[in-house]
Amino acid sequence: MFKIILPIFEGPLDLLLYFIKRDEINIYDIPIARITDEFLNYIRLMQSLDIEPASEFLVMAATLMEIKAKMLLPKEKNLQAEKEQDPRQQLVDRLIEYQIFKEASKAIEEKLYENQNIYFRGIFESDIQEIASKLKTFKPANVVDLGKAYFNLIHKKEDEVKEIKLNQLKIEDGIEYITSVMKTEKQVSFSKICSGYSLPYKILFFVAILELIKQKKIYAYQSEFQSEIIFFSTSNLLN
């Protein structure tokens, strides 16, 4: 069996450099039509795998197509512009700059490798004091940590209402409650079912009622538009 692993692309520039290397393309003379096709194929591939390409890929696709269009302009018209600048120039400059930093990252990785067998002292006096005072989670904080702490707090508050409380409720409990109510009442309104319960329970009961209607265990009846919906138990109707 063959398993195909695509190299990880750090972005559209990385992908373009990959094509250039793989197809042995001269970076100073990129066959723009061909590489645009390759690029678009890759985006289609991503989409066929249900991966929404990051916006920068789409921006690059647009850029490539723009360059391609410029290159296709009739020669005479293009002659002046060509003297000024090759439409590919800006892209090539970016690719080469990116190449340089990719190469630089290999050079610093080499440094990391040379230094890999050196470890520094792990704990310092101040850490020990903190450990001793049982406050184990001290860490140096920067301004982004501060912002993140605030951000997370704000969002935690919202999430609490949306998720945590609802997660504690089970649909079965709702069904059981509604069924028990319907045993004693021949007919009941939604507001009566919900009276005294908080919003999460109201949602739970609503979902439970939908389920019971689906199972044909209760009927819903509305006398006129926008009036209260009344529920009947099917067993009561039969009796």
Next chain:
Amino acid sequence: MLNIFFELDREIQKRIIEVIIFASEEPIPLQKLSEIILKNRSNNKLDNFSEQTDRPESNNLNQHILHLINEIRDELEQTQRPYTIVEVGGGFTFATTPEFGKVLSLLPTFKNKKRLTKAMLETLAIIAYQQPITKPEIEEIRGTNSSEIVNSLLEKNLIQIVGRKDSPGRPFLFGTTNEFLKLFGLNSLDELPNLNEIKSFVNEKNRAEEITLKIEFEQENKIDGEQNATE
């Protein structure tokens, strides 16, 4: 590693224990030292060590390591190093000797860098962004009593009382200090990251990795590179 370890010269055994303690980022418990020596897989939480560690060999190993640590301590003392190995927070770590620790306390450089617990950071964040703010309001956001935390922030001089609120009980209003600005390298409160900036730090998913994972499962596709056809 156990067998190899015991085959080593006792001096080398000591050096290995010493270097592990030296480089560990937390005080390292005896049991963990044993595990590292014993099976070289202490990092694997799924492994069940209980079987091995109940075995008498393990106790012997613990004893053996303790002996080695004591010998290292003796060496450090005899060679007059100004530090030794101490046991703190349930593990072993290096620390200055009390004698030379005193020398350090005379030096201005060794004031602790300000460090914050998660709870302190949280509380400080609320105060920084919503100042002036009262303790009840802070507690409303955090959902928990924050008296102790507010006090320790006051002690660290990161917050201060800036007034009283005109509401029942006239609670204190808290705000951040200049010390706070200094600690976070800010010139003014205007420079606090705004929530949109922070969002860009917390919400992103690593798309690149996601993409590779998904593509790895695909059997065939048009783009095949150099390093692809493995097995």
Next chain:
Amino acid sequence: MLNIFFELDREIQKRIIEVIIFASEEPIPLQKLSEIILKNRSNNKLDNFSEQTDRPESNNLNQHILHLINEIRDELEQTQRPYTIVEVGGGFTFATTPEFGKVLSLLPTFKNKKRLTKAMLETLAIIAYQQPITKPEIEEIRGTNSSEIVNSLLEKNLIQIVGRKDSPGRPFLFGTTNEFLKLFGLNSLDELPNLNEIKSFVNEKNRAEEITLKIEFEQENKIDGEQNATE
């Protein structure tokens, strides 16, 4: 403190230098060691040291401290400690000897500590060479969103916020940390691989490729031409 220091026994002098280096969380520069010894007030930024440090005594003191450090290194080696004093990140700090560091790197607990992803290395290289630099500028070079990576580099304490840029939106400026220098074994940013050399290397490689491709292209054309001629 200077007078007192020189009156001390040389052994004690060494122990004081050793304990300061040992207890310092950041690599401590020679100059700072001198200042601590000299005036015991290095933390006070308002003091102007230039007067003192220009005095010949200060150079002598620096030399003297260097001698002491070398003697401590000898002692550490002779007593077979698995660590020594190294100069990295612009100062002196304790670190494992390569020999015992190698032992540590074989242990799972320590092995993965130094691993960085390709994306992290790439971003780190851009920040290291172009600092101070903003996130949009990093993203311009990488051609892709880099929030996640910048965030994890911040968390690993390899980069830090060094200010805000005076441009619309006042974005953060990022730079590398001492931790970065330590991890990569650099004493200062000057020791980074030379970017100009890397530039010419990349350009030469691209040119060489261009030439090879041209020759191949011409040869193919020639063959095509010959084939056409024979037909």
